[in-house]
Amino acid sequence: MKKLVIVESPAKAKTIGQYLGSEFTVRASYGHVRDLPVKKLGIDPAKHFEVEYVPIVRAKKVLTELKTLLKTSTELYLATDFDREGEAIAWHLTQALGLGQQLATSKQLSASTKKPGASTKKPVATGRMPVYRITFHEITKPAIENALKHPRTIDAKLVDAQQARRILDRLVGYKLSPFLWKKVYRGLSAGRVQSVAVRLIVEREREIAAFKSVESWTLDSILKSKSGDFAAYLAKEGTTAKLELSNQKEIDALKKKLEKSKLEVEKIESADSQLKPQAPLITSTLQQAAARVLHFSAKKTMKIAQDLYEGVDVEGKGSVALITYMRTDSYQMSEIAKKQAEALIAKNYGARYLPDRPNMFSKKVRGAQEAHEAIRPTDFAIRPDEIKGALTKDHHNLYNLIWSQAMGSLMAPAQVKTTTASIKSDAGTLIGRGRELVFDGFMKLVPDVEENYVQLPKLVEKEAVTLKKLDSVQHFTEPPARYSEASLVRELEKRGIGRPSTYAPTMSTIVDRGYVTKLASRFTPTEVAGIVIDLLVEHFPNIVDYNFTAEMEDKLDDIAEGKRELEPVLEEFYTPFAKLLAEKEKSVDKKAIVEEATDKKCPDCGKPVVLKLGRYGKFYSCSGFPDCKHTAPYLDDKFTKDEEKEIAEEVKENCAKCGGKMAIKQGRFGTFLACTNYPKCKFTKAIVIGSSVPCPNCGKELIRRNTRRGKVFWGCSGYPDCKTAYWDEPLAEKCPKCSNLMVNKKSGPACSQCDYKKETQNSEVKTQK
Numbered sequence: 001m002k003k004l005v006i007v008e009s010p011a012k013a014k015t016i017g018q019y020l021g022s023e024f025t026v027r028a029s030y031g032h033v034r035d036l037p038v039k040k041l042g043i044d045p046a047k048h049f050e051v052e053y054v055p056i057v058r059a060k061k062v063l064t065e066l067k068t069l070l071k072t073s074t075e076l077y078l079a080t081d082f083d084r085e086g087e088a089i090a091w092h093l094t095q096a097l098g099l100g101q102q103l104a105t106s107k108q109l110s111a112s113t114k115k116p117g118a119s120t121k122k123p124v125a126t127g128r129m130p131v132y133r134i135t136f137h138e139i140t141k142p143a144i145e146n147a148l149k150h151p152r153t154i155d156a157k158l159v160d161a162q163q164a165r166r167i168l169d170r171l172v173g174y175k176l177s178p179f180l181w182k183k184v185y186r187g188l189s190a191g192r193v194q195s196v197a198v199r200l201i202v203e204r205e206r207e208i209a210a211f212k213s214v215e216s217w218t219l220d221s222i223l224k225s226k227s228g229d230f231a232a233y234l235a236k237e238g239t240t241a242k243l244e245l246s247n248q249k250e251i252d253a254l255k256k257k258l259e260k261s262k263l264e265v266e267k268i269e270s271a272d273s274q275l276k277p278q279a280p281l282i283t284s285t286l287q288q289a290a291a292r293v294l295h296f297s298a299k300k301t302m303k304i305a306q307d308l309y310e311g312v313d314v315e316g317k318g319s320v321a322l323i324t325y326m327r328t329d330s331y332q333m334s335e336i337a338k339k340q341a342e343a344l345i346a347k348n349y350g351a352r353y354l355p356d357r358p359n360m361f362s363k364k365v366r367g368a369q370e371a372h373e374a375i376r377p378t379d380f381a382i383r384p385d386e387i388k389g390a391l392t393k394d395h396h397n398l399y400n401l402i403w404s405q406a407m408g409s410l411m412a413p414a415q416v417k418t419t420t421a422s423i424k425s426d427a428g429t430l431i432g433r434g435r436e437l438v439f440d441g442f443m444k445l446v447p448d449v450e451e452n453y454v455q456l457p458k459l460v461e462k463e464a465v466t467l468k469k470l471d472s473v474q475h476f477t478e479p480p481a482r483y484s485e486a487s488l489v490r491e492l493e494k495r496g497i498g499r500p501s502t503y504a505p506t507m508s509t510i511v512d513r514g515y516v517t518k519l520a521s522r523f524t525p526t527e528v529a530g531i532v533i534d535l536l537v538e539h540f541p542n543i544v545d546y547n548f549t550a551e552m553e554d555k556l557d558d559i560a561e562g563k564r565e566l567e568p569v570l571e572e573f574y575t576p577f578a579k580l581l582a583e584k585e586k587s588v589d590k591k592a593i594v595e596e597a598t599d600k601k602c603p604d605c606g607k608p609v610v611l612k613l614g615r616y617g618k619f620y621s622c623s624g625f626p627d628c629k630h631t632a633p634y635l636d637d638k639f640t641k642d643e644e645k646e647i648a649e650e651v652k653e654n655c656a657k658c659g660g661k662m663a664i665k666q667g668r669f670g671t672f673l674a675c676t677n678y679p680k681c682k683f684t685k686a687i688v689i690g691s692s693v694p695c696p697n698c699g700k701e702l703i704r705r706n707t708r709r710g711k712v713f714w715g716c717s718g719y720p721d722c723k724t725a726y727w728d729e730p731l732a733e734k735c736p737k738c739s740n741l742m743v744n745k746k747s748g749p750a751c752s753q754c755d756y757k758k759e760t761q762n763s764e765v766k767t768q769k
Contacts, residue, residue: 015311082135139321161560211479227457261426277442279361280374283500291486298504411442496550
């Protein structure tokens, strides 16, 4: 007879199994074992939101095996993750295994434990096999042993909070999605968090479209002194801020003054400052850092972090769990871990790399669980370089990021000396700045790649300097950038929308549902995203309201903390929502949303032709549908008039396979040519618009392509072997700053990778606005 321990994954079971003796059997549930039914709502609001849970298909075999093991087990320990989701999995296991009445109560637990730290050697005398809940934030032998010594009951408040989120998401998804099918088209979906995320992306795109670039001019120079050359700029009077003027004429007048002026060092000032280390990583900052440094998606980051938490095989050590639990919003770190890291810092880098006072980090965000720990190595002594050969490249890179950030958070601040030189001239004051890294501190492990440490030469007051180079530089203000995964996570977290554990699945969902496309690591909304968001904002404002969504997260936190109860929170949301939905199903007119009048007449019946929005974009349709089924593809501004003529000529050619006529079709990947004898003949032909620009990576031509939702981009004709792609039309020239390909943006030619733009300098022609 053995004690049974149930965890979520086989990797976690394997790691834990190494730390437990022969008296234990460790098995995995493979995640959730029950959920709401797929083909129906599964919730009855009229019966106090009674929920129908059913076994997940893939879990049936697992449950059968676990029930068999229970027959020969003396005790059951539920060791699922220690967040709301893990608590819910533990509860669902007891229900699915028929053990709901066998959960140990708080009273039984206290009776079975003699004193803090004492081992529970005998089962609780209840006449049945006892069921315990154990939790730990790291999978190490001491943590597992300590958890077994301090079992607890299942936390009903956490389970209720998880159920409330699941029920709310199901009510919104299963009630509002069919509304979108009726009023727009089938296949769309809505969600509490996903719809708000899409709204952020849509509104940012509209900001970009409405943005009007503003021109400005500055004067930049290279000055020569006895000790060396240095850069300086003309400052605004009475300040050290760079002078910016609105037109070239004014700046050129100052330029002429400067060219004739004597230059003298008027003042030199130095200031010391500290750069403090950043906090150790939590779920949201891990996703942001991995996106920024490693170019990982949030989904990929969380998958690899899960592997590192559950255990990876390391030669000579077996399965080793390398990091603590990766779903956390706390910056805390255990004293034992801190002391180990501090000892390693002193040993490897010297005592001066330890701060005079411990670095303190606080996260004042609702719902932050301060009892949890930040993401850190389970053992700081396991250096990333020592196990590089045992990990995949991605696993090593993420572990290195976590290890370095956790170590760096415990190190001393960096010391920086900033020197500012003021140079007097007839045109005003020129400012030269230098920065010197006096002491690297935490940057020994976490380099600041964004800072440029360039020292000024040794200048003295009253020293004469000469003008070596002077440029009048034209600038244009840039529109806000489209959201990347990192910046979207940051924005959602700042607004209190969703929780870190929901960010990765949310971003996967909005791409999979076709609301956004992702190219060059940035989100761009599709046309239907704007239509759906406008529809929701007008008719269901609470669903996509930023504050309302954040307040709902607070209510879920209240349930977890025992300050609110599940049913009143659900009732408060659902009653007005259901009433509004019933009203809108009657009053909202689909034609007003997805149809647009044209001046065309149907060639089959003579009725007006309308422009409709369908699953694969816009298309022409007879207004007499369904009596008349005439449709035609819609060629929007993706094609120039010359290109449309070329396409018209290609349509005249016969099918290369059967000789039949060809027609223009609109598909999920854009416009293409297809045989009219379909389905007997399935010949298709892509419409290729070339750029005559060779791919910088493989040399093949860059051609115009379409995303799944019709968004135009330029990609390599060598795809899928070469995945080079650009949103903007490529130009046959390289950036003089970084040598990457130039592209034609709205504001004019610019680099596809860095911030370089073709600017007018001196007497050059202005860059086209």
